[in-house]
Amino acid sequence: xxxxxxxxxxxxxxxxxxxxxxxxxxxxxxxxxxxxxxxxxxxxxxxxxxxxxxxxxxxxxxxxxxxxxxxxxxxxxxxxxxxxxxxxxxxxxxxxxxxxxxxxxxxxxxxxxxxxxxxxxxxxxxxxxxxxxxxxxxxxxxxxxxxxxxxxxxxxxxxxxxxxxxxxxxxxxxxxxxxxxxxxxxxxxxxxxxxxxxxxxxxxxxxxxxxxxxxxxxxxxxxxxxxxxxxxxxxxxxxxxxxxxxxxxxxxxxxxxxxxxxxxxxxxxxxxxxxxxxxxxxxxxxxxxxxxxxxxxxxxxxxxxxxxxxxxxxxxxxxxxxxxxxxxxxxxxxxxxxxxxxxxxxxxxxxxxxxxxxxxxxxxxxxxxxx
Amino acid sequence: xxxxxxxxxxxxxxxxxxxxxxxxxxxxxxxxxxxxxxxxxxxxxxxxxxxxxxxxxxxxxxxxxxxxxxxxxxxxxxxxxxxxxxxxxxxxxxxxxxxxxxxxxxxxxxxxxxxxxxxxxx
Numbered sequence: 001x002x003x004x005x006x007x008x009x010x011x012x013x014x015x016x017x018x019x020x021x022x023x024x025x026x027x028x029x030x031x032x033x034x035x036x037x038x039x040x041x042x043x044x045x046x047x048x049x050x051x052x053x054x055x056x057x058x059x060x061x062x063x064x065x066x067x068x069x070x071x072x073x074x075x076x077x078x079x080x081x082x083x084x085x086x087x088x089x090x091x092x093x094x095x096x097x098x099x100x101x102x103x104x105x106x107x108x109x110x111x112x113x114x115x116x117x118x119x120x121x122x123x124x125x126x127x128x129x130x131x132x133x134x135x136x137x138x139x140x141x142x143x144x145x146x147x148x149x150x151x152x153x154x155x156x157x158x159x160x161x162x163x164x165x166x167x168x169x170x171x172x173x174x175x176x177x178x179x180x181x182x183x184x185x186x187x188x189x190x191x192x193x194x195x196x197x198x199x200x201x202x203x204x205x206x207x208x209x210x211x212x213x214x215x216x217x218x219x220x221x222x223x224x225x226x227x228x229x230x231x232x233x234x235x236x237x238x239x240x241x242x243x244x245x246x247x248x249x250x251x252x253x254x255x256x257x258x259x260x261x262x263x264x265x266x267x268x269x270x271x272x273x274x275x276x277x278x279x280x281x282x283x284x285x286x287x288x289x290x291x292x293x294x295x296x297x298x299x300x301x302x303x304x305x306x307x308x309x310x311x312x313x314x315x316x317x318x319x320x321x322x323x324x325x326x327x328x329x330x331x332x333x334x335x336x337x338x339x340x341x342x343x344x345x346x347x348x349x350x351x352x353x354x355x356x357x358x359x360x361x362x363x364x365x366x367x368x369x370x371x
Numbered sequence: 372x373x374x375x376x377x378x379x380x381x382x383x384x385x386x387x388x389x390x391x392x393x394x395x396x397x398x399x400x401x402x403x404x405x406x407x408x409x410x411x412x413x414x415x416x417x418x419x420x421x422x423x424x425x426x427x428x429x430x431x432x433x434x435x436x437x438x439x440x441x442x443x444x445x446x447x448x449x450x451x452x453x454x455x456x457x458x459x460x461x462x463x464x465x466x467x468x469x470x471x472x473x474x475x476x477x478x479x480x481x482x483x484x485x486x487x488x489x490x491x492x493x
Binding site: 170 | 372373374375377378379380383404405408411412416417418426427428429430431432433434435436437453454456
């Protein structure tokens, strides 16, 4: 049995930020992560982050990761690696398989920051070896330093599709084209411009009709889409590639929150089902907080701010910060979050996050009426 | 193919090379890298065949979520090779179908044998 004041499930950007805030306030923190190293997907982000100086704009993702790991070490946060949470043993005890052994982790407060996983789209040949997630390609080139293929077709022109295409080129692969079903490029102009400057076409209103190959990918047939997303006959183009990457969105990894009894809402613009939470990131289960992509797919920078908010909130609930001090801290974080969620790309996310909080308040007042 | 020199990440640190076995072939790998990364570095991306129709599969997510990359490692089937580190002398096999535990091909029989020997249930 491990006893801790705050258990954090998931050691990615959100979980680590939560741990740093809570431990800085004086709380005893245990981070549980199923991987053999902490950092989540931060170490494959080799591009410079956006935002302001407070968001570490201009610093590359993996450098932010290294800074956070140093802080975690300095604050003596207990990090359990190769550790999978598989059940709730009772109200405040998690059942964990830690390095092959079952252990229980009893915590007064819990923060779940399990992140998100990549979506897929289906077409003939989508299961062939060589059809991979864009995130998989990014992990292979930037973390393991291995090229998954030499000639790549990218599906999706959101930020993941744009950034990973550029990073594949940096690693020495030949990206032949990006296809985008929507009639416009879906990510930031600054990322798209790098792709176009490199001479790689971004084919909007196009999709993959099929991937060909016997044992692995030999090529892809790309087809134009009309305004109702139907294939335009006669518009087929063949690309000889050995790899097809999918960057078609992510879905929150919400299984654990389901298991823990959180109430959910459905917001397609945030990736699907997300747990309801209040302005302090606390869910419908008292003492259980959430942060990061699990609460709606955004970016590492927003995940870190949400993690900080959850970390401060959990520390306050344990009596570690006086409430006036904590309110100042939380307000600073909320302002930074709002800044990250502004502009044409951020406003939709800002609105969706407000909806989550409103629906949370809705179930609270409903419960109040029933009681 | 390995990304030896990189504009942002610089040169690859001097690796600790180890040998492992893939379907009877001896291959080199960097100690501790995932099995899947070592295989991809050798241009191998077919890891298994599906149980019903024998279709080829390889990696998809590379972060231990999708289970597409499972292989038989040191006789144990269904190991996620994208997160399992390579160790010297490891035996990695393409997995055909669901795979089999060689020692426990019939776990039911094994349990019955234990019972007959007057095991824990007396």
